[in-house]
Amino acid sequence: MPFLPKMRVARPSDNLEALLQFYKQGLGFEVLARFDDHDGFDxxxxxxxxxxxxxxxxKAHGEVVGRAPSQDHLLVFYLPEQSTWTDAVNTMKLAGFDPVPSFNPYWDKVGLTFQDPDGYRVVFQCAEWNR
Structure with a gap:
C-alpha cells in the first residue's frame, strides 16, 4: 500500500456497557462515536x-453472540518503557480488572494479560515491536 491506512477492529458483543468500562477506564480509550438503532445495531x-x-x-438487536471462542484471541499493546507499562497495568487494576494467566505462556514472560467482559484478551507487553 502506498500509504498507511487507519485500522478499525470491529467485533459484536452482548455487553456494550461492560466493554465501555473495560476499554475506557482500563485502557484509557475515549468514546469516538456512539450510535443507537442504526439499521438494527447499537x-x-x-x-x-x-x-x-x-x-x-x-450489538445487533435480537442477536446473541456469546463469549470469545478461545482464550487466545488477543489485542497486544507493546509498551517498551517500563514506567509506561507499569502505569498501564496499574490503571487497569485500579479500574477493577486483574491480570489472568495467558493461554500462551509467551505473553507472561514480559507482559500481563487482562480479559474483557466478553472473554477476549488484551496483553500489555513490556517490549519493543521490532518488525
Whole structure:
C-alpha cells in the first residue's frame, strides 16, 4: 500500500456497557462515536483521536453472540518503557480488572494479560515491536 491506512477492529458483543468500562477506564480509550438503532445495531467506537486504529463494538438487536471462542484471541499493546507499562497495568487494576494467566505462556514472560467482559484478551507487553 502506498500509504498507511487507519485500522478499525470491529467485533459484536452482548455487553456494550461492560466493554465501555473495560476499554475506557482500563485502557484509557475515549468514546469516538456512539450510535443507537442504526439499521438494527447499537454500537460504540473507542480509541484515541490521533491513533491510527480504533475499536468498534456492536450489538445487533435480537442477536446473541456469546463469549470469545478461545482464550487466545488477543489485542497486544507493546509498551517498551517500563514506567509506561507499569502505569498501564496499574490503571487497569485500579479500574477493577486483574491480570489472568495467558493461554500462551509467551505473553507472561514480559507482559500481563487482562480479559474483557466478553472473554477476549488484551496483553500489555513490556517490549519493543521490532518488525
Amino acid at each position: 454500537g460504540i467506537i473507542l480509541g484515541h483521536p490521533n491513533a491510527p486504529y480504533h475499536l468498534e463494538f456492536t
